[in-house]
Amino acid sequence: xxxxxxxxxxxxxxxxxxxxxxxxxxxxxxxxxxxxxxxxxxxxxxxxxxxxxxxxxxxxxxxxxxxxxxxxxxxxxxxxxxxxxxxxxxxxxxxxxxxxxxxxxxxxxxxxxxxxxxxxxxxxxxxxxxxxxxxxxxxxxxxxxxxxxxxxxxxxxxxxxxxxxxxxxxxxxxxxxxxxxxxxxxxxxxxxxxxxxxxxxxxxxxxxxxxxxxxxxxxxxxxxxxxxxxxxxxxxxxxxxxxxxxxxxxxxxxxxxxxxxxxxxxxxxxxxxxxxxxxxxxxxxxxxxxxxxxxxxxxxxxxxxxxxxxxxxxxxxxxxxxxxxxxxxxxxxxxxxxxxxxxxxxxxxxxxxxxxxxxxxxxxxxxxxxxxxxxxxxxxxxxxxxxxxxxxxxxxxxxxxxxxxxxxxxxxxxxxxxxxxxxxxxxxxxxxxxxxxxxxxxxxxxxxxxxxxxxxxxxxxxxxxxxxxxxxxxxxxxxxxxxxxxxxxxxxxxxxxxxxxxxxxxxxxxxxxxxxxxxxxxxxxxxxxxxxxxxxxxxxxxxxxxxxxxxxxxxxxxxxxxxxxxxxxxxxxxxxxxxxxxxxxxxxxxxxxxxxxxxxxxxxxxxxxxxxxxxxxxxxxxxxxxxxxxxxxxxxxxxxxxxxxxxxxxxxxxxxxxxxxxxxxxxxxxxxxxxxxxx
Amino acid sequence: xxxxxxxxxxxxxxxxxxxxxxxxxxxxxxxxxxxxxxxxxxxxxxxxxxxxxxxxxxxxxxxxxxxxxxxxxxxxxxxxxxxxxxxxxxxxxxxxxxxxxxxxxxxxxxxxxxxxxxxxxxxxxxxxxxxxxxxxxxxxxxxxxxxx
Numbered sequence: 048x049x050x051x052x053x054x055x056x057x058x059x060x061x062x063x064x065x066x067x068x069x070x071x072x073x074x075x076x077x078x079x080x081x082x083x084x085x086x087x088x089x090x091x092x093x094x095x096x097x098x099x100x101x102x103x104x105x106x107x108x109x110x111x112x113x114x115x116x117x118x119x120x121x122x123x124x125x126x127x128x129x130x131x132x133x134x135x136x137x138x139x140x141x142x143x144x145x146x147x148x149x150x151x152x153x154x155x156x157x158x159x160x161x162x163x164x165x166x167x168x169x170x171x172x173x174x175x176x177x178x179x180x181x182x183x184x185x186x187x188x189x190x191x192x193x194x195x196x197x198x199x200x201x202x203x204x205x206x207x208x209x210x211x212x213x214x215x216x217x218x219x220x221x222x223x224x225x226x227x228x229x230x231x232x233x234x235x236x237x238x239x240x241x242x243x244x245x246x247x248x249x250x251x252x253x254x255x256x257x258x259x260x261x262x263x264x265x266x267x268x269x270x271x272x273x274x275x276x277x278x279x280x281x282x283x284x285x286x287x288x289x290x291x292x293x294x295x296x297x298x299x300x301x302x303x304x305x306x307x308x309x310x311x312x313x314x315x316x317x318x319x320x321x322x323x324x325x326x327x328x329x330x331x332x333x334x335x336x337x338x339x340x341x342x343x344x345x346x347x348x349x350x351x352x353x354x355x356x357x358x359x360x361x362x363x364x365x366x367x368x369x370x371x372x373x374x375x376x377x378x379x380x381x382x383x384x385x386x387x388x389x390x391x392x393x394x395x396x397x398x399x400x401x402x403x404x405x406x407x408x409x410x411x412x413x414x415x416x417x418x419x420x421x422x423x424x425x426x427x428x429x430x431x432x433x434x435x436x437x438x439x440x441x442x443x444x445x446x447x448x449x450x451x452x453x454x455x456x457x458x459x460x461x462x463x464x465x466x467x468x469x470x471x472x473x474x475x476x477x478x479x480x481x482x483x484x485x486x487x488x489x490x491x492x493x494x495x496x497x498x499x500x501x502x503x504x505x506x507x508x509x510x511x512x513x514x515x516x517x518x519x520x521x522x523x524x525x526x527x528x529x530x531x532x533x534x535x536x537x538x539x540x541x542x543x544x545x546x547x548x549x550x551x552x553x554x555x556x557x558x559x560x561x562x563x564x565x566x567x568x569x570x571x572x573x574x575x576x577x578x579x580x581x582x583x584x585x586x587x588x589x590x591x592x593x594x595x596x597x598x599x600x601x602x603x604x605x606x607x608x609x610x611x612x613x614x615x616x617x618x619x620x621x622x623x624x625x626x627x628x629x630x631x632x633x634x635x636x637x638x639x640x641x642x643x644x645x646x647x648x649x650x651x652x653x654x655x656x657x658x659x660x661x662x663x664x665x666x667x668x669x670x671x672x673x674x675x676x677x678x679x680x681x682x683x684x685x686x687x688x689x690x691x692x693x694x695x696x697x698x699x700x701x702x703x704x705x706x707x708x709x710x711x712x713x714x715x716x717x718x719x720x721x722x723x724x725x726x
Numbered sequence: 727x728x729x730x731x732x733x734x735x736x737x738x739x740x741x742x743x744x745x746x747x748x749x750x751x752x753x754x755x756x757x758x759x760x761x762x763x764x765x766x767x768x769x770x771x772x773x774x775x776x777x778x779x780x781x782x783x784x785x786x787x788x789x790x791x792x793x794x795x796x797x798x799x800x801x802x803x804x805x806x807x808x809x810x811x812x813x814x815x816x817x818x819x820x821x822x823x824x825x826x827x828x829x830x831x832x833x834x835x836x837x838x839x840x841x842x843x844x845x846x847x848x849x850x851x852x853x854x855x856x857x858x859x860x861x862x863x864x865x866x867x868x869x870x871x872x873x874x
Contacts, residue, residue, distance in 0.1 A: 149757045149760070150774075151754065151757065175757070175772075175774075177760060178756065178757040178758075178759070178760025178761060179753075179756050179757070179760060179772050180760075180768070181760075182760035182761070182763055183756075183759055183760050183763070183764060183765055183766055183768075183851070184765065184766075184768040185765055186768070189768045190768060192768075193768045193771060196771045197771060197772070200771070200773065585805070588808070588810070590806075590844075590845075592845075593845070610750075610844075654776075672779075672815055674809055674810040674811050674812065693809060694776055695776050695777040695779060695780060695808075695809035695812050696775065696776045696777055696779065696780020696812075697777065697779040697780060697809065697811075697812050697815055699780045699782060700779050700780050700781055700782050700812075700815060700816065700819060701815065701819070702782075705782065705784065709776060709780065712775065712776060712780070714782060714784065714785075717773065717775070717782075717785055717788075718784075718785070718788050720773050721744055721773070721785065721788050721789050721792055721794075722792055724742075724744055724771045724773070725742065725744070725789065725792035725793045725794060
């Protein structure tokens with residue numbers, strides 16, 4: 048049954064096993080001193096240890112082809128690796144199995160050590176006897192037996208492993224940034240500083256994202272636009288940045304270093320090159336729709352500019368709001384445009400770009416007010432979310448910075464802020480903490496007092512989480528200098544009565560119910576991944592966590608990498624975070640891309656498919672099955688493009704003649720592994 | 727593992743399972759089970775493969791031929807394949823394998839497919855435990871086992 052093999056089987060393998068794996072609960076706890084009796088070290092360890100590593104090493108030494116077998120504590124340490132290198136040299140090994148933790152942790156460590164011992168990295172394999180064995184079984188005899196099987200299977204496999212060299216692949220020295228908020232802007236600018244060309248794709252009509260809507264920023268009360276606008280202008284003036292607004296990534300192919308991305312851009316009805324921002328078009332437009340940039344507090348026309356400071360600095364036409372783009376129906380804006388910047392016949396365009404790396408910075412949306420029925424969210428005009436309140440405070444907002452009620456334009460004298468609205472509520476809303484709400488609510492209350500000195504602000508909170516430089520002091524100032532009353536407890540209900548918003552809450556520190564007749568209520572809504580995050584994650588094949596945020600490759604050691612090589616994460620798309628954290632993460636992601644694209648060539652894994660010519664009949668099953676178009680028929684036989692091949696083995700699974708294999712995971716090797724397990 | 731004090735045949739029979747786990751989802755899911763210290767039956771010995779789509783039907787027959795009582799193949803959830811569509815290939819092909827096993831007189835329950843993501847350590851343990859329990863009821867597999 049096993050397919051014939053092209054390679055001569057190897058004769059010896061090195062086996063070694065650190066005792067780290069034998070101690071569920073407390074990995075390596077007492078073993079740090081180099082104990083060679085893992086299971087007998089102490090009563091505590093003996094009870095906890097589930098793989099008798101000494102026995103595994105002893106048994107393996109008896110197997111055919113194994114010339115060296117030893118156990119070792121902390122094999123991944125420097126002396127441990129030295130022992131590995133010495134063993135390779137002393138025994139002239141041509142294959143090695145390290146029986147230890149998951150290959151995701153230390154395969155690279157030991158393959159590097161192999162190379163130092165002059166053994167090809169691809170002739171070293173890892174047998175996972177920790178995560179897949181010692182940590183999940185409590186019966187020592189059974190677990191040791193299984194560890195032996197796992198290790199024997201790896202030894203049988205490595206006996207057929209070929210020495211391989213990584214395949215050099217040329218690199219495209221351009222990067223794509225998806226999302227033009229502060230994260231995407233920062234990442235793009237940082238990368239151009241290192242000489243990279245950047246394509247910045249933004250779904251909206253202007254870059255700037257949510258930060259553009261903010262009034263001031265905590266804890267310094269810097270004007271948000273004053274610190275953001277210069278960066279936006281830098282983007283527009285930077286010759287190395289290709290800015291594509293009203294655009295979305297449609298599909299992606301390729302791999303790290305050489306992605307091909309299709310970007311769809313909405314029809315550009317207003318030519319930004321020609322538009323001179325005269326604003327003659329908006330007075331004649333008969334359409335009014337809620338202005339998303341004022342979070343619905345004002346209306347805008349179908350032809351509009353999102354902000355005076357928008358980048359690109361041009362009016363744009365909202366295709367959905369416009370009266371059908373039919374000059375017979377309307378066409379007023381085109382008539383008044385002196386420079387002829389408006390063309391209703393423009394069509395959407397799709398461009399294909401080649402990039403070497405991608406940074407995803409698609410940001411956040413606030414959790415919808417419609418979910419907050421108990422607080423009157425979406426029902427009462429004077430119940431606002433945090434971003435709407437920002438627009439009220441902002442000089443560029445609907446009220447030009449005067450805080451007044453949307454319902455009757457009166458200045459609110461009593462205002463209630465409700466924190467954790469939609470956050471930290473696993474039963475009804477989001478389970479997680481949105482992290483920034485404690486701080487922006489303190490900021491809101493402070494700004495309110497600056498605008499309305501004779502007003503009173505109340506804040507309902509669960510805890511105050513003010514970790515960050517100068518954050519705690521800021522919250523304290525809001526209490527002491529601005530007389531904000533903090534009430535520890537939750538609000539049960541908000542309803543309208545006699546022109547006031549009745550807030551029914553509880554003060555758990557005083558142990559009493561609280562009723563406030565408020566003029567305005569502001570909900571510190573939870574942050575959630577922006578609309579479209581699920582779609583972009585699917586297109587780019589990067590994971591999301593249980594809350595829908597983009598998943599990092601490792602929560603501690605790879606916080607800006609996605610699970611897909613060459614794709615990085617920045618900003619609130621990865622999890623709730625404030626502006627300084629977002630900027631740092633964007634810089635980190637940019638530096639990862641800069642490092643990646645600083646090489647002339649990238650190493651592509653050589654464990655690719657290989658056709659066994661004599662057996663191939665040219666049936667093309669593998670050609671159809673290959674998701675990377677890496678196989679083609681040449682002279683009637685399948686032929687693999689090693690640069691395109693990712694080594695998935697889809698071809699192996701469909702070949703009825705077993706005429707194609709993935710190097711070092713050949714069908715012969717799998718059959719050998721099955722034999723070892725079933726022996 | 728079963729308690730040695732229980733003596734009925736169903737409880738003492740320890741099925742031998744070969745488990746093919748894709749590198750990206752299910753093997754990572756089993757690693758998570760390990761990191762989370764979730765205890766489950768030791769009857770399934772894992773072989774990590776690049777993708778569930780790389781499993782040749784011959785692997786399954788080979789395992790039964792060598793005496794496996796059950797064969798498990800676990801990959802990424804449909805739509806989440808690291809290689810885009812390998813698990814769809816696997817699903818289509820391995821459905822036919824199940825039919826084939828039935829045709830040649832082997833209980834098709836001895837071959838199982840599951841979708842376990844890298845985040846589903848608990849599910850991986852459940853999949854193995856359930857499979858072991860079901861195989862205990864079926865007893866040893868002799869139909870395809872070669873005389874050795």
